[in-house]
Amino acid sequence: MTAPRIVRSLAELRALTAQWRRAGETIGVVPTMGALHQGHLSLVRAAEECDRVIVTIFVNPKQFNNPDDLENYPRTEEEDAAKLASFKVDVVYVPDGDTMYPQGFATNVSVGGLTEMLCGAARPGHFDGVATVVAKLFLQSQADRAYFGEKDYQQLQVVTRLAKDLDIPIEVVGCPTIREEDGLAMSSRNLLLSDRSRIKAPLLAEVMEDVAEGLRSGGTMADLGAQAQARLLAGGFTSVDYLELRHGSDLTLMNEATSGGRLFAAAWLAGVRLIDNIAV
Numbered sequence: 001m002t003a004p005r006i007v008r009s010l011a012e013l014r015a016l017t018a019q020w021r022r023a024g025e026t027i028g029v030v031p032t033m034g035a036l037h038q039g040h041l042s043l044v045r046a047a048e049e050c051d052r053v054i055v056t057i058f059v060n061p062k063q064f065n066n067p068d069d070l071e072n073y074p075r076t077e078e079e080d081a082a083k084l085a086s087f088k089v090d091v092v093y094v095p096d097g098d099t100m101y102p103q104g105f106a107t108n109v110s111v112g113g114l115t116e117m118l119c120g121a122a123r124p125g126h127f128d129g130v131a132t133v134v135a136k137l138f139l140q141s142q143a144d145r146a147y148f149g150e151k152d153y154q155q156l157q158v159v160t161r162l163a164k165d166l167d168i169p170i171e172v173v174g175c176p177t178i179r180e181e182d183g184l185a186m187s188s189r190n191l192l193l194s195d196r197s198r199i200k201a202p203l204l205a206e207v208m209e210d211v212a213e214g215l216r217s218g219g220t221m222a223d224l225g226a227q228a229q230a231r232l233l234a235g236g237f238t239s240v241d242y243l244e245l246r247h248g249s250d251l252t253l254m255n256e257a258t259s260g261g262r263l264f265a266a267a268w269l270a271g272v273r274l275i276d277n278i279a280v
Helices: 010-022 038-047 067-072 077-086 126-141 150-165 188-192 195-200 203-216 221-234
Strands: 005-007 027-032 052-057 091-093 145-149 171-175 239-247 261-269 272-279
Touching: 005 010, 010 027, 010 052, 010 091, 010 126, 027 038, 027 126, 038 052, 038 077, 038 145, 038 171, 052 077, 052 126, 077 091, 126 145, 126 150, 145 150, 150 171, 150 261, 150 272, 188 272, 203 221, 203 239, 203 261, 203 272, 221 239
Parallel strands: 005 091, 027 052, 027 145, 052 091, 145 171
Antiparallel strands: 239 261, 261 272
């Protein structure tokens, strides 16, 4: 197996996509920040329905509001390329900061209504950074379809709204969360967990499943939420940013389970912020 071609310049990428478009081929793009795991690879597998597949790797500084978080984010380009060798990936696009944000860059993309709660409340400016870089990647790749995981469900809703509002001719495809055998949602941030913390991490999914079951049985978040947060803190998590029930389409806050409900959580474990969500 041969690792896919790595492209670093926008001009080279656009020359390839123009060639593919002239041939009438469909293009799929999988935007990532690298440190690829089975969750990312499930998106690549889904993208293979297209004639051509681009995987992007760019650690986007605009979506980090903590400089230490940006500095510590895992960067594993060689390993990532090796993992993609067994897939039908035509190009790995790895732009640098000057390509994405050249000198004088002054544009910010902001999506209202979906970004003020959940991770948006805990990480000011995060989703502006996401929306800005995703808009650029959509336009740079000229893809027909873009693949995102439901693990970052709020992000999925933001980029879907972005493409619709700006009339970017791309279909945003949401793909199911991929989990470890013990239930922990796969994330690049899991690499930052110590062995001891990794043992505790699955408690987040376990607690969420118990809350979801309670909601399905007629319980309310007012009754179930505080107890669940206390359980996380007793299990080794240091703080809980949120544990909330919201509607999956517009992220409206809910107290009782109804059609379309989704449970969202973000909690800190040994300095690592873990997020998850499940349908209720």
